[in-house]
Amino acid sequence: xxxxxxxxxxxxxxxxxxxxxxxKAVPQGPQNATISGxxxxxxxxxxxxxxxxxxxxxxxxDGRLLHPQVREGGQLRQVSWDDALDRAASQxxxxxxxxxxxxxxxxxxxxxxxxxxxVANKLMKGYVGxxxxxxxxxxxxxxxxxxxxxxxxxxxxxxxYADLDIADMVVLVGSNTAWCHPILYQRIVRxxxxxxxxKLVVIDPRRTATCELADLHLPVKPGTDxxxxxxxxxxxxxxxxxxxxxxxxxxxxxxxxxxxxxITPEEVAQACRLKLEDVLAFYEAFAATTKVITGFSxxxxxxxxxTDKVNAIINCHLLxxxxxxxxxxxxxxxxxxNAMGGREVGGLANxxxxxxxxxxxxxxxxxxxxxxxxxxxxxxxxKAVDLFHAIESGKVKAVWVIATNPIVSLPDADQVKRALAxxxxxxxxxxxxxxxxxxxxxxxxxxxxxxxxxxxxxxxxRRISRQRAFLPAPGEARADWKILADFAQRLGxxxxxxxxxxxxxxxxxxxxxxxxxxxxxxxxxxxGALASLDRSGYDALQPVQWPLGRRVFADGRFxxxxxxxxxxxxxxxxxxxxxxxxxxxxxxxxxxxxxxxTMTRTGRAPxxxxxxxxxFVDLHPQDALLCGVxxxxxxxxxxxxxxxxxxxxxxxxxxxxxxxxxxxxxxxTASDARVGAVVNPVVDPISxxxxxxxxxxxxxxxxxxxxxxxxxxxxxxxxMVAYWTRAxxxxxxxxxxxxxxxxxxxxxWARQLLGVDDDDADWLEYADxxxxxYRAVHVVDDRIAQxxxxxxxxxxxxxxxxxxxxxxxxxxxxxxxxxxxxxxxxQGLDAGPTVCxxxxxGRNTICNAIRDKDLKTAAEVTACVKAGGNCGSCVPExxxxxxxxxxxxxxxxx
Ligand SMILES: Nc1nc2c(c(=O)[nH]1)N[C@H]1C(S)=C(S)[C@@H](COP(=O)(O)OP(=O)(O)OC[C@H]3O[C@@H](n4cnc5c(=O)[nH]c(N)nc54)[C@H](O)[C@@H]3O)O[C@H]1N2
Ligand SMILES: Nc1nc2c(c(=O)[nH]1)N[C@H]1C(S)=C(S)[C@@H](COP(=O)(O)OP(=O)(O)OC[C@H]3O[C@@H](n4cnc5c(=O)[nH]c(N)nc54)[C@H](O)[C@@H]3O)O[C@H]1N2
Ligand code: SF4
Ligand SMILES: [Mo]
Numbered sequence: 001x002x003x004x005x006x007x008x009x010x011x012x013x014x015x016x017x018x019x020x021x022x023x024k025a026v027p028q029g030p031q032n033a034t035i036s037g038x039x040x041x042x043x044x045x046x047x048x049x050x051x052x053x054x055x056x057x058x059x060x061x062d063g064r065l066l067h068p069q070v071r072e073g074g075q076l077r078q079v080s081w082d083d084a085l086d087r088a089a090s091q092x093x094x095x096x097x098x099x100x101x102x103x104x105x106x107x108x109x110x111x112x113x114x115x116x117x118x119v120a121n122k123l124m125k126g127y128v129g130x131x132x133x134x135x136x137x138x139x140x141x142x143x144x145x146x147x148x149x150x151x152x153x154x155x156x157x158x159x160x161y162a163d164l165d166i167a168d169m170v171v172l173v174g175s176n177t178a179w180c181h182p183i184l185y186q187r188i189v190r191x192x193x194x195x196x197x198x199k200l201v202v203i204d205p206r207r208t209a210t211c212e213l214a215d216l217h218l219p220v221k222p223g224t225d226x227x228x229x230x231x232x233x234x235x236x237x238x239x240x241x242x243x244x245x246x247x248x249x250x251x252x253x254x255x256x257x258x259x260x261x262x263i264t265p266e267e268v269a270q271a272c273r274l275k276l277e278d279v280l281a282f283y284e285a286f287a288a289t290t291k292v293i294t295g296f297s298x299x300x301x302x303x304x305x306x307t308d309k310v311n312a313i314i315n316c317h318l319l320x321x322x323x324x325x326x327x328x329x330x331x332x333x334x335x336x337x338n339a340m341g342g343r344e345v346g347g348l349a350n351x352x353x354x355x356x357x358x359x360x361x362x363x364x365x366x367x368x369x370x371x372x373x374x375x376x377x378x379x380x381x382x383k384a385v386d387l388f389h390a391i392e393s394g395k396v397k398a399v400w401v402i403a404t405n406p407i408v409s410l411p412d413a414d415q416v417k418r419a420l421a422x423x424x425x426x427x428x429x430x431x432x433x434x435x436x437x438x439x440x441x442x443x444x445x446x447x448x449x450x451x452x453x454x455x456x457x458x459x460x461x462r463r464i465s466r467q468r469a470f471l472p473a474p475g476e477a478r479a480d481w482k483i484l485a486d487f488a489q490r491l492g493x494x495x496x497x498x499x500x501x502x503x504x505x506x507x508x509x510x511x512x513x514x515x516x517x518x519x520x521x522x523x524x525x526x527x528g529a530l531a532s533l534d535r536s537g538y539d540a541l542q543p544v545q546w547p548l549g550r551r552v553f554a555d556g557r558f559x560x561x562x563x564x565x566x567x568x569x570x571x572x573x574x575x576x577x578x579x580x581x582x583x584x585x586x587x588x589x590x591x592x593x594x595x596x597x598t599m600t601r602t603g604r605a606p607x608x609x610x611x612x613x614x615x616f617v618d619l620h621p622q623d624a625l626l627c628g629v630x631x632x633x634x635x636x637x638x639x640x641x642x643x644x645x646x647x648x649x650x651x652x653x654x655x656x657x658x659x660x661x662x663x664x665x666x667x668x669t670a671s672d673a674r675v676g677a678v679v680n681p682v683v684d685p686i687s688x689x690x691x692x693x694x695x696x697x698x699x700x701x702x703x704x705x706x707x708x709x710x711x712x713x714x715x716x717x718x719x720m721v722a723y724w725t726r727a728x729x730x731x732x733x734x735x736x737x738x739x740x741x742x743x744x745x746x747x748x749w750a751r752q753l754l755g756v757d758d759d760d761a762d763w764l765e766y767a768d769x770x771x772x773x774y775r776a777v778h779v780v781d782d783r784i785a786q787x788x789x790x791x792x793x794x795x796x797x798x799x800x801x802x803x804x805x806x807x808x809x810x811x812x813x814x815x816x817x818x819x820x821x822x823x824x825x826x827q828g829l830d831a832g833p834t835v836c837x838x839x840x841x842g843r844n845t846i847c848n849a850i851r852d853k854d855l856k857t858a859a860e861v862t863a864c865v866k867a868g869g870n871c872g873s874c875v876p877e878x879x880x881x882x883x884x885x886x887x888x889x890x891x892x893x894x
Contacts, residue, residue: 057448065444142301205221296331587637
C-alpha cells in the first residue's frame with residue numbers, strides 16, 4: 001500500500017480462519033478493494049496467507065443474494081423485507097403456539113460476528129424459551145469446549161500466540177497447521193529458524209505439508225490418540241517427570257487418571273501402529289522439555305472419543321505443571337474466525353451466555369435477570385446432528401439456518417436434505433443465492449458479507465478484533481443482527497431495539513461482568529471494562545485480549561469452586577464404526593490449502609482455484625490396486641450412509657487402509673463430490689461432535705467412456721454429462737468432465753454441450769475418431785470463447801497454458817494451431833499447474849528454474865522465481881519439487 005492510500009485504508013479482520021489476522025482494505029470503487037496485511041495487528045504483524053491475500057477477488061456481486069425472497073410453488077420470488085419477515089415471523093409464531101418453543105430452532109455459525117451471535121442466542125434462550133440453538137461449532141470446537149470444561153471448569157484456552165515464539169517444543173496433534181492456520185505455522189517456522197533446537201512433532205495419520213519441517217512425524221493409526229497420550233502420562237509419571245507441588249496445590253484426580261492410563265510404550269506402539277523408537281523419542285523429548293505447547297484441532301475434536309482426546313492431552317500438561325506459564329500449554333486451535341466469540345456468547349445448545357451454564361439454576365436466574373427476559377430455557381437444546389434428526393421426524397418444524405451450509409457440512413448429509421425437505425418452515429440467511437442448503441429455503445434473507453459487515457470477532461488466542469465495513473451494503477442486504485432483531489420485534493419481544501452493533505457489544509461486555517465476583521458467579525471471561533465503550537470508542541477499538549491484562553491460569557487458579565484443575569480419566573476406545581467386511585477402508589476428510597469450506601467465497605477467486613481445481617480421493621497405491629482403481633481415473637467412495645465420486649490420486653501421504661477426501665466440493669461445484677453424504681453421523685457422547693475423520697468405506701471404479709475438459713466464458717448445460725466439476729478461472733469457468741455415453745458425432749455433441757448453435761461460428765476442430773480424441777476451439781471476435789478436449793483416457797493437455805489464452809485479445813494462428821495440437825507450439829509457454837498462488841507461479845516454471853539454475857533450497861527458488869515469497873504456504877511443495885528434480889537427476893545419471 002502506498003502512503004497516499006494509507007488514509008483511505010480500513011483496518012479489519014480476515015473472515016477465514018481462527019488465526020484472526022488483521023487486514024487493511026483500501027476501497028477501489030463500490031465492489032473492489034486492495035487488501036494487505038495489517039502490520040499493527042498483533043496476531044499477524046502484517047502477514048497474510050494466500051486465502052487472506054486473495055480476499056480482493058471475492059468481493060464482486062456475481063451470485064450475491066441481494067434481495068429477500070420467498071418460495072412459492074417451488075419458485076423463489078423477490079419480496080420486500082417486510083413481506084419476508086412477516087411471513088417468517090407469523091409461521092414461526094403459529095408453530096410455537098401450536099407445538100411449543102421446542103418445535104423451532106436456530107442453526108447458526110462461528111462465522112457470525114459476536115454481536116449477531118449474541119442476539120441469536122438471546123432471542124432463542126431468553127425469549128422463545130428454548131435452547132434449540134446450535135451452531136456449526138458443534139462440528140468443530142465442541143469437543144475442545146467439553147474437554148476444557150471438564151479439566152478447568154470453564155472453556156479457556158491457556159496459550160497466546162507469542163508463546164509459540166518462546167516454546168522449545170511444539171506438538172501438533174490432528175492439525176494441518178501449514179494449510180489451515182498458515183500464519184501461525186509460519187510463526188512456528190520462524191521460531192525454529194531462529195532457534196534450530198526447537199522441536200516440532202506432528203501427530204497425524206497422514207503425512208501432511210505440516211510434517212515438512214517436523215523433527216518427528218507420528219503417523220498414528222486413526223482414532224488412537226488417547227492411547228498415545230495415556231502412554232505419555234504413564235511414562236512421565238513412571239520416570240518422575242512430574243511437578244508434585246503443582247499437582248498437590250492446583251489439581252485433583254491424578255490417581256484415577258493414572259489408573260485409566262496404565263499402558264506401556266510397547267503397548268502404545270502396537271495400539272497406535274507406530275515404531276516403538278518414535279513413541280519413545282516423543283515421550284523423552286516431552287519429558288526433557290519444560291516449554292511445550294500441544295496444539296490440536298480437528299484430528300482431535302472430530303472423533304467419537306474427541307473429548308477424551310482433549311483431556312488426555314490436558315492431563316499430560318497438568319502433570320508437569322506445563323500450563324499457565326510463558327511458552328507452554330495445551331492449545332486448542334480454533335477453526336472459524338469467530339469460533340471463540342460464539343463460545344463467549346454461549347451459542348451452543350448446552351451453554352448459556354457469558355460462560356454461564358445452562359444446567360445451573362442460579363446461572364439461569366442471573367442471565368434472565370440481566371436480560372429482563374420473559375423466560376429462560378431450562379434444559380439443553382438439541383445438538384446439531386440430533387437437531388436435524390428431530391426435523392426429519394417432525395418434532396422440530398421450523399429451522400432458521402444462518403451463515404452455514406449444513407447440506408454440505410453435516411455428516412450423513414443426505415439425511416439433512418430429507419430433514420429440510422420435510423420441515424414446515426426453513427429460513428436461510430446467506431450472502432450468496434445458490435447453495436445446496438438455500439435450495440431448500442422457504443424464506444431466503446440477504447445478509448451483509450465480510451466487506452460490508454461491522455462488529456467484533458475473537459480469535460484462537462482470545463483476542464477481540466473489530467471487523468470494519470469498507471464497502472457499501474449492496475442491494476437490500478442487512479446485518480445478521482439486524483435481521484434477527486427485526487424478527488424478534490415482530491414476535492412482540494422487547495429487548496431488541498438496538499440502534500447500532502456497538503450497543504449489543506456493550507451489553508455483551510456488561511453481561512460478562514454481571515455477578516462475576518469470587519463470591520457470586522466467577523468466570524475468567526470478564527470484559528466488563530469494555531462495557532462502557534460508546535460508539536466512537538467501539539469504532540476505534542484496538543485488538544484486545546481477554547482476560548484483560550493477565551495470563552490465563554497464571555496464578556494456578558482454575559474455574560472450579562475449589563480452584564483446582566481436574567485430571568480426567570480417559571479410558572481408550574476405538575471409533576464406533578471400524579473398517580472391515582463390506583467397508584474395508586477408513587475415510588478421513590479435511591481441508592485444502594486454498595479453499596474455505598463449501599467454497600461460496602474462495603470458489604470465486606481464480607487465484608485460489610488453481611491449486612486444487614477438482615476434488616479427489618487420495619489413497620495408497622496398493623489399496624488402489626485392490627479396489628481396481630487407477631490414479632487419474634474416477635472412483636466412487638461409498639459408505640453405509642451414502643456415496644460420492646472424485647478423481648483418484650496418490651499424494652504419497654496416506655497409509656494403507658485409509659483414504660482422504662477434501663470437504664469443499666458440493667452440489668454447486670461438482671456433480672457428485674459432496675463427501676458429507678458419505679460421512680457417518682456417529683458423535684462423541686459428551687460433546688456431540690461428529691466423527692468426521694473416521695467412516696468405513698469402500699472405493700470402486702466409476703467407469704466412464706470418455707474424459708474431457710472445457711474452458712468456457714459462458715456456462716455449460718451440465719445435464720448432458722455424468723461427471724462434472726467446475727472451477728473459477730480468470731475470465732472463464734473450467735469444467736472437468738467425464739461421460740458414460742458413447743459419443744457418435746463429436747462435433748454435434750460438443751456444440752450442443754457448449755451451447756454453440758450458430759452454423760457460422762468460428763469453430764475449429766480436430767477429431768481422431770478411431771482413437772476417440774477430439775479437440776475444438778470456439779473463437780468469438782478473435783478471442784478464445786471456449787475450448788473442449790476429449791479423450792478415452794484422463795491424459796489430457798495441461799490446462800494452465802490454455803487458461804492463459806483467455807487473457808489475450810486476439811488468438812494468433814500459432815495459438816489456434818496449438819489448441820488443436822493440444823500443446824503450446826512455442827517452447828516454454830507451459831507454466832504447469834499453479835504451486836504458488838500468491839504470485840501465480842506454476843510447477844513447470846519452478847522445476848525448470850531448479851534444473852537450469854541448480855537451485856538447492858526453497859529460499860533460492862523464491863529469489864529466482866518469487867514462488868514462496870509471500871505467505872510461504874507453498875514452501876513445503878517447493879521443497880518437494882527440489883527433491884523430485886534431484887531424484888530425476890539421480891535416475892537419469894544411474
Ligand atoms: N485452508 C483452509 N483453512 C482452514 C479452513 C478451511 O476450510 N480451509 N477451515 C478452518 C476451520 S473451520 C477449521 S475447524 C480448521 C481445521 O484445521 P485442521 O484441524 O488442521 O484441518 P483438517 O484438515 O480438518 O484436519 C486436520 C488433520 O487431522 C488429521 N486426522 C485425521 N484423523 C486423525 C486422528 O485420528 N488423529 C490425529 N492425530 N489426526 C487425525 C487429518 O489427517 C488432518 O490432516 O481449519 C480452519 N482453516
Ligand atoms: N466431512 C467433513 N465435514 C465437515 C468438517 C470436516 O472436517 N469433514 N469440518 C466441519 C467444520 S470444523 C466446520 S467449521 C464446518 C463448516 O461448514 P459450513 O459452515 O457449512 O461451511 P461454510 O461454507 O463456511 O458455510 C458458510 C455459509 O454462510 C454464508 N456466509 C458467509 N458469510 C456470511 C455472513 O456474514 N452472514 C450470513 N448470513 N451468511 C454468511 C456462506 O455463503 C456459506 O453459505 O464444516 C464441518 N463439516
Ligand atoms: S491465516 Fe490466512 S485465512 Fe487465517 S486469518 Fe490469517 S490470512 Fe486469514
Ligand atoms: Mo471448523
